[in-house]
Amino acid sequence: xxxxxxxxxxxxxxxxxxxxxxxxxxxxxxxxxxxxxxxxxxxxxxxxxxxxxxxxxxxxxxxxxxxxxxxxxxxxxxxxxxxxxxxxxxxxxxxxxxxxxxxxxxxxxxxxxxxxxxxxxxxxxxxxxxxxxxxxxxxxxxxxxxxxxxxxxxxxxxxxxxxxxxxxxxxxxxxxxxxxxxxxxxxxxxxxxxxxxxxxxxxxxxxxxxxxxxxxxxxxxxxxxxxxxxxxxxxxxxxxxxxxxxxxxxx
Amino acid sequence: xxxxxxxxxxxxxxxxxxxxxxxxxxxxxxxxxxxxxxxxxxxxxxxxxxxxxxxxxxxxxxxxxxxxxxxxxxxxxxxxxxxxxxxxxxxxxxxxxxxxxxxxxxxxxxxxxxxxxxxxxxxxxxxxxxxxxxxxxxxxxxxxxxxxxxxxxxxxxxxxxxxxxxxxxxxxxxxxxxxxxxxxxxxxxxxxxxxxxxxxxxxxxxxxxxxxxxxxxxxxxxxxxxxxxxxxxxxxxxxxxxxxxxxxxxx
DNA sequence: CGGTGGATTGAGCACACTCAAGCATTGTGG
DNA sequence: CCACAATGCTTGAGTGTGCTCAATCCACCG
Numbered sequence: 001x002x003x004x005x006x007x008x009x010x011x012x013x014x015x016x017x018x019x020x021x022x023x024x025x026x027x028x029x030x031x032x033x034x035x036x037x038x039x040x041x042x043x044x045x046x047x048x049x050x051x052x053x054x055x056x057x058x059x060x061x062x063x064x065x066x067x068x069x070x071x072x073x074x075x076x077x078x079x080x081x082x083x084x085x086x087x088x089x090x091x092x093x094x095x096x097x098x099x100x101x102x103x104x105x106x107x108x109x110x111x112x113x114x115x116x117x118x119x120x121x122x123x124x125x126x127x128x129x130x131x132x133x134x135x136x137x138x139x140x141x142x143x144x145x146x147x148x149x150x151x152x153x154x155x156x157x158x159x160x161x162x163x164x165x166x167x168x169x170x171x172x173x174x175x176x177x178x179x180x181x182x183x184x185x186x187x188x189x190x191x192x193x194x195x196x197x198x199x200x201x202x203x204x205x206x207x208x209x210x211x212x213x214x215x216x217x218x219x220x221x222x223x224x225x226x227x228x229x230x231x232x233x234x235x236x237x238x239x240x241x242x243x244x245x246x247x248x249x250x251x
Numbered sequence: 252x253x254x255x256x257x258x259x260x261x262x263x264x265x266x267x268x269x270x271x272x273x274x275x276x277x278x279x280x281x282x283x284x285x286x287x288x289x290x291x292x293x294x295x296x297x298x299x300x301x302x303x304x305x306x307x308x309x310x311x312x313x314x315x316x317x318x319x320x321x322x323x324x325x326x327x328x329x330x331x332x333x334x335x336x337x338x339x340x341x342x343x344x345x346x347x348x349x350x351x352x353x354x355x356x357x358x359x360x361x362x363x364x365x366x367x368x369x370x371x372x373x374x375x376x377x378x379x380x381x382x383x384x385x386x387x388x389x390x391x392x393x394x395x396x397x398x399x400x401x402x403x404x405x406x407x408x409x410x411x412x413x414x415x416x417x418x419x420x421x422x423x424x425x426x427x428x429x430x431x432x433x434x435x436x437x438x439x440x441x442x443x444x445x446x447x448x449x450x451x452x453x454x455x456x457x458x459x460x461x462x463x464x465x466x467x468x469x470x471x472x473x474x475x476x477x478x479x480x481x482x483x484x485x486x487x488x489x490x491x492x493x494x495x496x497x498x499x500x501x502x
Numbered sequence: 503c504g505g506t507g508g509a510t511t512g513a514g515c516a517c518a519c520t521c522a523a524g525c526a527t528t529g530t531g532g
Numbered sequence: 533c534c535a536c537a538a539t540g541c542t543t544g545a546g547t548g549t550g551c552t553c554a555a556t557c558c559a560c561c562g
Binding site for chain 2: 079
C-alpha cells in the first residue's frame with residue numbers, strides 16, 4: 001500500500017503525507033490508503049514563504065487551512081481602530097486558520113516570521129472528504145476544540161498574570177511545542193521579535209526586555225539575541241504557575 | 252409536516268425545536284422534517300437549573316453541548332494553582348461547551364447564574380446525525396469558528412484595553428446579544444455579580460464598581476443594582492473603541 | 503433582629519507604561 | 533570595505549492606572 005503512494009509522490013517530486021512526520025496533525029490515526037491518495041491530491045504541499053510574506057489576509061475569502069512544515073508563522077488581526085494584535089504563533093506541525101473554518105472570510109492574517117514551508121489544505125474540497133472519512137470530521141472537530149481551549153487559556157493566563165508570569169508561561173509553551181516535534185525543548189531560536197512577543201502578551205516591548213534580563217539574572221534562561229536556552233525549567237514553571245491566592249473554589 | 256411534530260410534542264408536553272425561536276442556533280436553515288424528528292428525539296429539551304447549580308463540571312466525561320433557552324450561565328475553569336477564571340457568559344440562544352466537542356472531558360464548568368432552562372444536545376448520538384445531514388456538520392463547524400473568534404476577540408480587546416474600555420465593551424456586547432434575541436438592547440438586568448464581571452474582565456471588583464459609577468456620572472448608563480439602562484450607546488462605543496494610536500498597519 | 507453576600511467608596515502603593523536615550527545588528531549603497 | 537540607515541533591543545527615570553487593604557453600606561433572609 002505505501003509503495004503505490006510513494007511511487008506517485010516520487011514522480012511528482014513531492015513528499016507524501018505519510019512520510020511527512022507531521023501527518024498526525026492533518027490526518028486521523030488510521031486512513032484507508034485509497035482515501036489517503038485522494039487526500040494527497042487535494043493538499044497543496046510544501047509552499048514556501050519568505051520572512052514578512054503573507055500566507056493569507058484578513059477579510060480575504062476563506063479557502064484553506066495551512067499546516068506549518070518548517071519555519072514559523074504569526075497570525076494577527078487589525079481591529080476597527082487600526083490596532084494590530086498578534087493572536088498566535090504557529091510552529092512546525094501546527095495548523096493555522098482553524099478560526100476561519102466555515103466562515104466566509106479569514107478572520108485574521110498570517111505572516112511568515114522567517115522563511116517557512118506550509119501545506120495548504122483546501123477546505124471546500126476537504127468537506128467532501130470529511131463526509132466520506134468519518135475519522136476526519138472527528139479529527140477536525142478535535143483540532144478546533146483545542147484551538148478554543150488554547151485561546152481560552154490565553155485569556156485566562158494573561159488576564160491575571162504578571163509580566164514575569166506571562167513570559168515564563170510563554171517560554172514554557174514554546175519549549176513544550178518544540179519538544180513535541182522532536183526538537184530541543186531547552187535550546188531554540190525565537191522566530192519572532194520582542195515586539196511581536198510584547199504585542200501578543202499585552203505588554204510593552206521595554207517590559208519584555210526587562211523581564212527577560214531579569215529571568216536571565218535569576219539563572220532561569222540564557223539569551224544570546226534570539227537564541228534561547230532554558231537552564232531551569234522547574235524554576236520557570238514555578239514562576240509561570242505562581243500561586244497568588246489559594247482561592248476557595250466552590251462548585 | 253409541522254403537524255406531526257407538533258402533535259408529538261403536545262403529547263410529551265414539550266415544545267418542538269422548530270417552535271423554539273432559537274432553532275437557528277441548533278439547526279441549519281433547512282432540515283428535512285423527517286430528520287428534524289430524529290433530531291428532536293435526541294435533544295433533551297428544557298432542563299431547569301437553579302441559581303448556582305452546575306450544568307456540567309470540568310473534567311467530567313464530555314457528553315453534550317447545551318443551548319441556553321432562558322436565564323443565563325457562566326463558564327469557568329479552575330487552573331492548576333486553584334484560581335477560578337470565568338471564561339464566558341451565555342445568554343438565551345447561545346451554545347455552551349463547544350470548546351469540549353470531541354475531547355474526552357469538559358474543559359470548563361458551567362453554572363447557572365439564575366434559574367435557567369437549557370436544551371441538552373448529546374453529541375455521541377449527534378455525530379451520527381451530523382454524518383447524515385450535511386448542513387449540520389457545516390453548522391457546527393461554524394459555531395466553533397465563532398467560538399474561537401469570540402475567544403480571540405476577548406484576548407485581543409482585554410489585553411490592551413483600559414478598565415473603562417473593557418467595561419464599555421462588555422456592556423455593549425451584552426446589549427447586542429440581548430438585542431439579537433428580540434429583547435431590549437438598552438434595558439436589561441445583569442445576570443452576573445460584579446465579582447463575576449471583574450473576574451471575567453481581569454479586573455478587581457472595586458475597579459468594576461468605580462468604573463460603572465464613573466460611566467454613570469458621564470450619563471452613558473444608568474444603574475439600579477443589577478438593572479442597567481444604556482442611555483448613550485454612541486458614547487459607550489467611543490469609549491469601547493478608544494483610538495489609542497492610529498497605528499500604521501502594513502501587510 | 504443579626505447575619506451574610508454583594509456593592510460602594512477611600513487611601514496608599516506598586517507594577518507596568520511612557521518617554522527618552524543609547525547600543526547592537528543587519529542590510530544597502532557608494 | 534566602510535558609512536549610514538533602519539530596525540531591533542536594552543536600560544533609565546518618572547508617572548499613572550488599577551490593585552490591595554479596609555471600612556461602610558445595602559438588600560435580602562432566616
